[in-house]
Amino acid sequence: MATVTTPTAAPRSVAPTPETPAWARWANHHRKWLFAAPAMVFVAALIVVPLAWTLYLSLTDAEGSVRAESEFVGARNYLDVLSDTDRFWPAVGRTVAFTGVALLFEVVLGMAVALLLWRPFRGQRWVRVAILLPLVATPVAVGMMWRLIFDPNIGLANQVLGWIGIGPQPWLAGQHSALPTTIFIDIWQWTPMVVLILLAGLTSLSDEPQEAARIDGASSWQRFWHVTLPLLMPTVVVAILLRGIDALKTFDILYATKGRGGGSFHEVETLNVYAYGLSFDYNEYGVSSTVLILFFLIIIGSMWALTYRRKEARR
Structure with a gap:
């Protein structure tokens, strides 16, 4: 004879009673x-x-060692740094230029690649793997690899240019070409990260707005500009927020390709590289701390602006 088992109810959490201590x-x-x-x-x-x-x-004049005796100097370091037009403000300009240009290209290229990968096609899995390969390597390894490729004497880049009749270029060795070259390296490595974020946002979108716009006769560009992009805007702002803050703090690629001071003429010296040099090359800990605090305020301000833009995009 079969036995019938009666399921037992899950134990409920006991609510506090009046006798329970406050x-x-x-x-x-x-x-x-x-x-x-x-x-x-x-x-x-x-x-x-x-x-x-x-x-x-x-707020001190600490130098040589952080354990050495130092005097409180108040805002003197801030006044000195903010009036430094030789190193500090050029470093600020390079930081803004590096972040802005790299972020612009990474978002535009990331959007284009994400749209291409949005719809299924044969070999899509292998294409996705190939696109994500730059994220596997560390920034230092990527910087060293591109440093060899862009070597003005034995680099592959100048050899390829020679095959099509273009003379050798200085690339990382040039005073005016070094910063655009490092921006290109950053775009090469971190565009796949933006692709991942935007592709995740695209796959979460409903197909109904797209179908309705297609039935109304909207072209592919009109569907993207008036339907896809507005729906995807919160995800785009997230991608800009994450990648923008990371680009502001870029150090590995710059130091791996140009070394101390961002090059002989400080051509790629951003705030990170500048603060690192003050700390570990010149042991001026008070001034370097001032630069880092100002840099921190810039990052906080950027985060606030992008977060505010994200809230506006949600409305």
Whole structure:
């Protein structure tokens, strides 16, 4: 004779009773914050402590060693840095130029590639793998690889130009061509990241607006400009936010291709490279901390502007 088993109900959480201590009722009501509090405190300490120490150093004349005696100089470092038209402001300009140009090309190319990969086609999986290959290598390895390719004497780039009758170019060795070349390297490596983000956004879109626009006789460009792009705009803003902040902080590629000071004429010296040189080449920790604090404020301002733009895009 078969036995019949009766399913048992899952145990319910016991609600606090009036006899439960007040602290236990409070803990039960705020349990999600209590469980997350240790991690939040740890992360906050990792951010606040180094930032506070850097801010303190920026108000002193620390040099030679951070443990050496230093005097409090107040805002003198900030006044000196902000009045430096030889190194600081050119570094700011290069940082803005590097970030702006690289971000523009990465978003435009990323959008184009994402649209090509949006619809299924034969061999799509292999194409996606090939596009994502630049993300596999580290930025230092990528910088060293392109440094060999762009070598003015033995580099492959000048050999290819010679095959089509164009003379050799200085590339990374040129005072005016070094920054555009490093921008190209950054675009080559990080466009696939933008492709991934935008492709994820495209695959989440509904097909109904596209079908309705197609039935109304809209062309491919009209469907993209008036339907796809507005629906995808929040994802585009996310891609710009993530990649823009990362591009602002670029250091690996620049240092791997040009070395100290961003080259002999500081041709690719951004704020990151400038602050690194002040700290580890000249041991001017007070001034370098000032540059880092100002750089931090630039990043925070950029994050706020992009986040505000994201909120506007959602409306």
